[in-house]
Amino acid sequence: MIYITGDTHGNFSHVVSLCEKIHTSAEDVLIILGDAGINGFGKEQDRRLKRALSRLPITLFCIHGNHEERPQNIPGYAETLWRGGTVFVEPEFPRLLFAKDGEIYDFGGKRCLVIGGAYSVDKYYRLARGRCWWADEQPSAEIKARVEKRLEKENWRVDIVLTHTCPLQYEPTEVFLPGIDQSTVDKSTEEWLDTIERRLSYEKWYCGHYHTSKQVDRLVFMFQDIRTFPVDG
Template sequence: MIYITGDTHGQFGRIETFCERFGTSREDVLIILGDAGINFSGWNRDCVKKRFLESLPITFFCIHGNHEQRPQTIDSYREKQWHGGTVYYEEEYPDLLFAKDGEVFDLDGKQTIVMGGAYSIDKMVRLIYGYGWWPDEQPSDEIKRHVESQLDKLGWKVDVVLNHTTPLKYEPVEVFLPGVDQSKVDKTTEEWLDGIEDKLEYQKWYCGHYHTEKKIDKLEIMFENFDVFCGAKN
């Protein structure tokens, strides 16, 4: 079975409870829609979190968020093929997988493209206090070209999109923090996704990032809720 949930930010109690409740196994997969929180806190603390996740009876498939380092910039990560697409993994934690942006995966027979990353509205606070922040948090021009090239090959038709943020038109403005000046928020990723969404034929679009739970047409924003991927029954 393939399951899906939103941002975890290094807090995995609900995932442990979920695995216990549903009796999951290593053959089951849990998609985390970005900001998993396991390439964020520094090597020692990250290792503690990774060891805990590796002990759980499930395989993790993580999308790149904005509150974590890209695994391809970390020396311990390797690449491999998984369900038809490229993922990053560490030999010590083989069941913690990170999707490469722009890759297309076969998940339960669904062609699924991954497009991660977003802008951190708390960037300045994190820089001032020395918290983790990385300048490549948003998709680069190279990543965007790769995504568009992949979609060209597919005739701009996929079954599922896995995102961290949303296309601009679907931003849940009702949960925006009142103290944040939205005119100063870099929304180039959301604007790019808007153009993708306008052109793309798809069945379902999942995203996280906004710490809310909301469905808009075929798009679903997830946070602490869990679901079966695409509602599959198997």
């Protein structure tokens, strides 16, 4: 089975409950729509979390969020082919997989495009307190070019899109954090995703980032809910 959920930020209690309730196996896959938190706490804490997660009877497929380091920048990660696309993986933790932006993966016969990253509205809060922040949290010009080149090859047709943030037109303004001046928020990724969404032929689009669960047209926001993939409705 394939499941999907939103941001976990290092808290996997609901994932543990799923594994216990459904009696999952290592062949089952959980898609996490960014901010899994697996590479976001510091080396030692990350290793402890990875060891705990590697004991769960499920495979985690993580999209890059904005609260974790990109795996390609961490020593020990290697690229390998999985479900038709390239993933980053550490040999010690073969069931903790990280998607590569612009790749297309096969999930249950659905061709799924992945695009990670977003801007951190808490950037300065984290920096002021000595917490981790990464300058490459958003997709670079190189990543954007790779995504668009791949979509050109696919004639701008995929079945499903998996992203961390959403196209700008779908921003859930009702969940914006109070006290954040939206004029200071870099929305270049959302603006770019808008251009992708307008050109792309697709069935469903799933994203996290906003800590809300709802559906607007073909776009599904997810947070702590875990659902069978693809989500009906």
